[in-house]
Every structure is written in C-alpha cells, then in structure tokens.
Amino acid sequence: MPDGSKSDRSTRSIFSIITVENLYRFFGLLLIIIGVTFYLGWSIAYDTWTDIGLYSFVVPLIIFGLLLLALINEKKVEQKNSQ
Secondary structure (H helix, E strand, O other): OOOOOHHHHHHHHHHHHOOHHHHHHHHHHHHHHHHHHHHHHHHHHHOOOOOHHHHHHHHHHHHHHHHHHHHHHHHHHHHHHHO
16 A cells, blocks of 8 residues: 555644644634533523623633634734734
8 A cells, every 4th residue: 555545644634634723713712602602501591691600700711712712813913924
C-alpha cells in the first residue's frame, strides 16, 4: 500500500481542522450555549426570570464565551495586518 493512502490523508485533514483557534472558538460557543440554555431552563422550571443568583452564574459564562470569540477575531485581524 502506498504511503499516501486515503486514511492517512483523512487523518491529516482532521488534524488540520483541530487548531488552537478552532478550540477557542468551540469553547467560546459552548460557554454561550451553556449559559443561555441554563438560564432558559432554570427560569422556565422555577418561573423566576429575575433571580440574582442565576444572573451571577450565567453572566460570567456568556461574557467569557464572548471574550473567547473576540480573542479569536482579534488574533485573526492581527495576523492579517502583520502579513
């Protein structure tokens, strides 16, 4: 079997997708989704849409998710300007 087999190429393409930038993007989106889902689920289950304890848990999740996405965007702009 030649060295450039199909499975070897697909493995290389998978590893080219898994980058630090994509991991940051994934975790940023994951934090936002967890925060919004938890807020909606908790508020629907307990009928409490203005709970300060809920805000203190959900807001940092969403903020850190947005900051991770902003970090990726800023790094991309910085790389583009340096070229």
